Amino acid sequence: MSITEKRHTDPERAQSRRRQVLDAAATCFSRSGFHGASMAEISKAAGMSAGHIYNYFDGKDAIIAAFVEEEVERVALLLRDLEQKDDPLQAIVDESDNSVDEHMAPEFWKLKLEIFAEASRNPKVAAVLVDADRRMRTQFRAIVKAGRERHGLDADDVTIDGRLEATVALFQGLALRALHYPELDKAALKRAYRVGLSALLLS
Template sequence: MSTTEKRHIDPDRALVRRKQVLDAAAACFGRSGFHGASMAEISKAAGMSAGHIYNYFDSKDAIIAAFVEQNVERVSQLMRDLEQQADPLQSMVDDAPRHVREHLDPNTWPLALEISAEAARNPKIAEVVRDADVRARVQFRAILKSSRERHGLAVDSDTLDGLLDAMISLFQGLDVRVVHNPNVNEPALARYMGIAMKAMLFS
């Protein structure tokens, strides 16, 4: 497709097509890994030609970058919702079971691990992942600061930095945990995650 033709792609149709490619890529990456899944495999799963896919994504790196951006938008919405709660700290504790369930969902964690693995060896993907992390941490840090101030808790930089990374690590670690123990006792895990979160958030 020429550059002129690309300019005339219907935006709504392009969004549908991009989602079609991303859904197919998520399935392929989960099944074959980032390097094992070829553009030909992705195009077949998406029901379109490889050439057609390149109209929306220049490479597999671009597809991973799109997944990262999708997650940024998801996290950003979660943060906006959290800000609206009467007590964001307590809401995080109360919502621990739901977040644990989401992280243990076999439809989500394989892709998250693939992206992390690729970021560990691919500087371009590492840059995308780290930029996304910075944006998420800025939003989360602001919520933690204002919420802890309302409870009369410490909000110095060391406290907020340590708490922020500890909270994020708790949930990022679930993706690895379910690989090592696919039969994890989810209710018990959620209960103790809540206990750990309460101990950190209110200390």
């Protein structure tokens, strides 16, 4: 039986091996950058041969695609949980302190910024990010629209799209603030963040 055949007949082992590679790649990309980290470096960190890694990923672009898909799945779970709240939009505001802490933690944004940088020069990676954003945005848009309708607020397409994009930009911008201004007053930021989210979602 070939390695490929074994991989298909033992999905748990394959998933464990994929996780091993992704964890190693995350460490290498964060330390050396996407181009600085070679497949040889990743294989060493993963404790397996480079040839073995290629049984699971065609190359570094495929590894990035796997990271992006994991993020889509993570956000989808968060949004499904949000949908179960009595008032999803108010819940976003109420939980914003935790969102700020999460998005500004280096372990959260270091790899993301490396992927964003690669997307700026690699059309394949950019296409993966665009597709992922479309799927996450579609799910989030439905929550925002339903929430605003429930509150009796404007919920036409122009209003929803504008509020949605501004809200997403607030979240995505936190990583850059953490990078550019690490000593910022996070307590003051959280207070202002709640004001901004309330204005975008609940007014």
